[in-house]
Amino acid sequence: MAKKINKESKIKKFIETEKLLFKKDDKIAYLFSLPYILLFLTFIVIPIILAIYLSFTTFDLVSFPKFNGFNNYIYLLTSDEEFMKYILPNTIKFAIIVGPGGYALSFIMAWALAQLPHRLRTVLAIVLYSPSLTAGVTMTVVWRVFFAGDQSGYLNAILLQLGMIVEPISFLQSPNFLFTIMIVVALWGSMGIGFLAMLAGILNIDQELYEAAAIDGMKNRFQEVFYITIPSMKPQMLFGAVMAIVGTFSAGALGVQLSGSNPTPNYAGSLIVNHIEDYGFIRYDMGYAAALSLVLLLIIYFFSRLSWRFFGDKD
């Protein structure tokens, strides 16, 4: 009983201080930020909350969601064979190669570009960034012709002419090749806004820092990168990392776009995102799809926390 009263008075106190603080606030600030906050709540926050709720129900979009406890999660851990056998390993493998891989590539490219003169750098930066401009549909159209399964495909034609293969390989339908191709295409498009941020970050580092370090006995480029460059641009490194994570998990539709089918041949290129769509829009099992969504969001959150630990402010 006493606990309850204590809690109530705490809430009351909270409301009182909030009221006081609100009185001092510039009311127009609320008006200015209201539209953004409303849209933000409607299309980002509420969907997450709804996903949490739905993940504990069975729901087919027609009848009202029925509560079923942890059944979706139990099914996910014990009975969804494809998930454990293909989807989860694929997703993690894809994330680990494309995430840090693309990130490291972006950093190395930005570092090298920073040491070139302005005009040359600008042209090369635009070239490196250009795949990000083609995102989505355009990208797959192009790559599908490169890897087309008959002799009109560029890769097949080259290999045939070199005599390395006798018959064209249908790369995009083959479980052996699809995953590798997805990684190539994802890395191709990985130099996005995070790359630009890191480039700007490197360019912004005071030249004197390097000179001073050289006098102090810095021995090689690696030391320089690890002791000066990266620590001086931690905030941009973190921004780049977050963008790399988001980019990696958003690229999940790649396998389906390339192969043209969901699930992909033998689930070779299926990632969680495809599994969500498979259960949600093909099998109409929204509860289970929501549970999958939450697993994905948790994976993303985990990776973001990890980068926060590396580059975030400790205090």
Added chain:
Amino acid sequence: MKNSYKAVKVNPAKFGMDQVPFLLMVAPVALFMLLPLVYIFNHAFKPFDELIEYPPRFFVRRPTLVNVFELFQTSTTTGIPVSRYLFNSIVITIIVVVLSIFLSTITGYALSKLKFHIKGTISKINTLAMMFVGTAVIIPRYIIIEQLGFIDSFFVHIIPVIAIPVGLFLVKQFIDQIPNELLDAAKIDGASSFTIYLKIILPLIKPAIATIAILSFQSVWNNADISATYINTDSLKTFAYYMATLSSSSNVVAGQGMNAVASLIMFLPNLIIFIFLQNKVMSTMVNSGIK
């Protein structure tokens, strides 16, 4: 020995031989990045016999505009001309870009400069939301959009995509750099918050505006998912969606030329806008760090 090491020279004024190693690092990657784009440019202008040629050649020999005409003459299976999709895409993109600029700048101003005790919390939540991947919650999003009555409506192209957490983040960081004294002076002269926003903030944050413009342009112009998921009426769909159907339906070699032209139409506006604004984007990115 000590003198053999020289500090790195960032942003050199001129090209010198010592920069060749860096150029050699970037060049192969750049070439790989460029390959598909060179391919679209060449493929789009190939005449029919070059398209079906075996072995396929990379470069076009006798460029022609035939594919362009063909793309615009072919009506889709539903009888809607391609220009209609293009028109939809242009209108939607303009509206979204303008609205997202307005929304993120005015919110960024409130969060950065106005007295507003929950602004710290909002900024934090917004930063957290930058790692939000839309496709993860595609199902609950669908339910919400359905409840709002946006299915098969023009608004579904616009309303769900104008709040961009990364955009707001970048704008707010940029506005943080503006000295408060500048705004205080205007306040003493009796300027309202909205006047300050319009007359002082907006002109000072042009680079950040350019950056959101690019971000929202890219996400909208390339978006085929919204048409595929929420729109049933063909005349409300976008060019990106049309391209997606074109590429999945026409496996015939002849369709490749049209495909490449369509890709080019998707890609060129992105490229041109980015080339013009890249300077501004880079100066916004200096303030992009998450602290």
